[in-house]
Amino acid sequence: MTKTLLACALTLVAASSPSLLLAADAPAKGDAKAGKALVYTCGGCHGVPGYMNAYPNYHVPRIAGQNYDYLVAALTEYKSGERAHPTMRAQGESLSDQDIRNIAAYLSSVSK
Amino acid sequence: MNKLKTAVSIGVLSIGALAITAHAETLSPEKVKEKAATCAACHGADGNSGTEAQAMYPRLAGQFHDYLARALHEYKSGERKNAIMAGFASSLSDAEIDALARYFGEMPSKLDDLSRHEQGSD
Numbered sequence: 001m002t003k004t005l006l007a008c009a010l011t012l013v014a015a016s017s018p019s020l021l022l023a024a025d026a027p028a029k030g031d032a033k034a035g036k037a038l039v040y041t042c043g044g045c046h047g048v049p050g051y052m053n054a055y056p057n058y059h060v061p062r063i064a065g066q067n068y069d070y071l072v073a074a075l076t077e078y079k080s081g082e083r084a085h086p087t088m089r090a091q092g093e094s095l096s097d098q099d100i101r102n103i104a105a106y107l108s109s110v111s112k
Numbered sequence: 113m114n115k116l117k118t119a120v121s122i123g124v125l126s127i128g129a130l131a132i133t134a135h136a137e138t139l140s141p142e143k144v145k146e147k148a149a150t151c152a153a154c155h156g157a158d159g160n161s162g163t164e165a166q167a168m169y170p171r172l173a174g175q176f177h178d179y180l181a182r183a184l185h186e187y188k189s190g191e192r193k194n195a196i197m198a199g200f201a202s203s204l205s206d207a208e209i210d211a212l213a214r215y216f217g218e219m220p221s222k223l224d225d226l227s228r229h230e231q232g233s234d
């Protein structure tokens with residue numbers, strides 16, 4: 001009887017707090033160490049001082065030290081094609097969601 | 113005749129120089145700061161999007177100004193889609209985009225060059 005009541009109470013709590021459920025569903029933060037190995041590729045453009053995007057011309061952005069959530073969002077948007085950039089789209093497509101979280105974890109860990 | 117040519121050339125050059133000067137002076141530092149106040153809600157007054165609530169937004173401080181300007185132009189044109197940024201960018205002139213990009217680009221940064229953080233380094 002006590003168990004049944006407890007189960008009912010827990011169900012009510014869960015139902016009334018969608019944020020709790022969402023928190024449980026949110027993927028764990030990426031692994032910075034695994035991300036560091038993947039970031040080698042990014043260095044081909046983002047690690048070359050003064051490197052410019054061509055047509056149109058602008059500096060490729062600084063990404064070391066950028067916010068984790070933003071990096072995950074940006075790479076995910078490149079992967080889906082929602083954010084259009086030929087080079088970054090190709091990079092995004094080659095990455096799993098876990099890879100993206102790992103890369104974001106490493107890059108965000110090296111903020112100044 | 114040569115004198116006339118010279119005079120005309122100087123006249124044309126002066127008008128050109130005036131036009132360039134006028135373009136560069138369209139935004140006062142006060143005006144830029146006033147415009148940037150809108151950005152601060154999400155990107156922080158220091159441009160570093162440093163609070164927990166701002167973690168989903170990119171740090172702007174110390175980012176390359178030409179990249180920031182490009183991003184704003186893409187939001188304005190709709191090439192880059194973001195409901196919040198589209199609203200802000202659509203109201204900005206080219207001069208305002210350039211001024212805001214430089215304003216944030218010159219702020220003390222938490223961003224770093226990736227070249228210092230590749231394999232074999234920390």
